[in-house]
Amino acid sequence: MQATQNSPKSSSERERDSDIMEVLQVLHMNGGNNQTSYASNSSLQRKAISIAKPITEEAILASFCKTSPESLGVADLGCSSGPNTLFVVSKIIDTIYAKCSQISCRLPEFRIFLNDLPGNDFNTIFTSLPAFYDKLKEEKGEGLESCFIAGVPGSFYGRLFPSRSLHFVHSSYSLMWLSQVPPELDSGNITNKGNIYMAKTSPPEVLRAYLKQFQKDFFKFLRSRSEEIVPGGRMVLQLLGRTSADPSSKECCYIWELLAQALNDMVLQGVIEENELDSFNLPQYAPSPPEVKALVQAEGSFIIHRLETYAVSWDPEDNAIQNLVFDRSKRAEKVATYMRAVAEPLVTSHFGEAIVHDLFKRYRDIVSEHMETEDAKFTNLVISLEKK
Template sequence: MEVMQKLHMNGGSGETSYAKNSSVQSNIISAGKRITEEAILDMLSNHLSADSIGIGDLGCSSGPNTLLVISEILNVIYAKWCLQGCGSSPEFRVYLNDLTTNDFNNVFGSLPAFYTKLKEEKGSGFGPCFIVGMPGSFYGRLFPTKSMHFVHSSSSLHWLSQVPLGLDSKATTHNRGKIYISKTSPLCVLEAYLIQFQKDFSLFLKSRSEEIVPKGRMVLSFMGRRSPDPAADESCYQFELLARALMSMVSEGLVEEEKADSFNLPFYTPSPEEVDFEIQKEGSFILDRLETFEIDWINGNDGNSSVSEGVYPTSEALSRGHGHSKIIRAVVESMLEFHFGGHIMDDLFKRYGDIVDDHLSKTTPKYIVLVISLVKKG
């Protein structure tokens, strides 16, 4: 699968859009908020005299979460500047990065209101803020050398640059009946996913090391797992259930079995040990913090806040399982549609919602989120 061309969150603002179905991702951002604030303040302690601050949000997507992150980062920096009595704040260079298929039009359309709010809240002491889109893969260089002071990425690094080698061909069926790692996946599948993660994460770190100034900071939050077993339910069960929905269509002759067997998601949920190993091996960053959080499948709650509003539409006809189905659909539909065609999407996610409803009647599943804070050596 050509991930750079086919992976994108559902655009627009319709019922299946990412903009309307991204509250779980919002709670992932909230889970790492304290760590993000601490990292920004540490960065400023080393770069308080900078005339221009470079900020990057990698995997920004579109919808309400995009500028929420940037707003919170700017708030922390400006509050520190005011507290230090440093006069006018520096100028801010803000780069919003995602793949070229991202709905940047949606993001750019919200910028005028964002700038107006900044001006009203911060006043004349707030330095110029220049926000630009930076399309491209973060598995490679994006920014000029030593131009960035703070880089943030949330709910993005669990996506790989490609389907692991050996699983990316219609001629291979190593992972028959599945779309990701599962308890029945052979060892070669688990190894292929780990190797691809190691390659991608190492390249990500190397690329950022060339772009971030010495003692600059980076905070990354993404799906992971606590278990050393990559097939543990905490890391992959949502896709185990989606595979069941897909295979029910295969059994009814609605989807070709060969096509189903050749589809695998470019996704990986690493363990803390795997993340730490790659950071130490690449060698450009000091791992300052690594914490794990639990996020509910259903309401996106991180356990420290009330249930978020607007996670699902208020229609009584929409069950919890079908609400969850809409969240997953907003994220993976582009890849499924490319492989299978758009004609099966409504049926597939209806079946998935039914299966999730049954699963929720027996348990309360959680996502595991890793939040890591890194310091550029220098």
């Protein structure tokens, strides 16, 4: 039964709401443009966006040709801040501009909505918009004056936009983040001792709790977008995933196991308390293609056009030339720095700021050892969907 004004919330409901609110407040990338900011450490995400570019172009063109809108509504969900945010927007505009030039039709106006949680560094995005608009006009002429970009703070695990107002939705490296840590872990009913995420040593009930939370969140995401996207509109979603049936497989979890190893070392040396570590769990889930497909089919509002996986090295600049002059320590430094840009707000909110530098220095050394023996890669999932 849902709580109403005449039905006060129970203590467990209040605690759950508090947990969700805490995640909303602290789940954001490092802001600004300094050395440890997300803006300075998002080349991995940019590489993933570039690899998926043909699928994104195919979907946006299919939506545009099918719906023929005079005003094209586009949303980038989990936009974060930094160069990748407007990189996605510019590629979408480029695609429509090229198509309109090819068939000699009038450009639609662009309504671009950049969404992320309220703690996101929207100010950095907004200050970069004047230069972005100027570049559009310089490259494409006055026809691009009808491009309107707005920030939309809020969780995408709920409604964000008016009904049938969007023609295309993009999301990259965001949907693996959950709305909250599975409540069974937060309440202490399940213990994930010595781990901060799903791991080989996690009890089966931990893995089930994470899957249950992902299923709940992803279903709500699909249901919310089904209200906001016009029939024939498209979505392209890209997130960390896995090909294995095992949710604790190395391909999606091991990078976090190494961070847990660094934290466990700090426990052994008395830097942090054991109970502090045992009460820290990440709100993330990397799904498999069958799990995603089952949820899309269960929700029922979308047709799957593509559901693909591909691998990306932990070092996004990894290539054959670099391997000839392989510098393991520098590669590990890059990995540790971009993981810090992602995880620091969560770590700080739980353990405090004092341990951060030491933690990620230890983490860098552990990652360096791992990369010496293994060709470490992420598995990315890309899903292209059409609203029925």
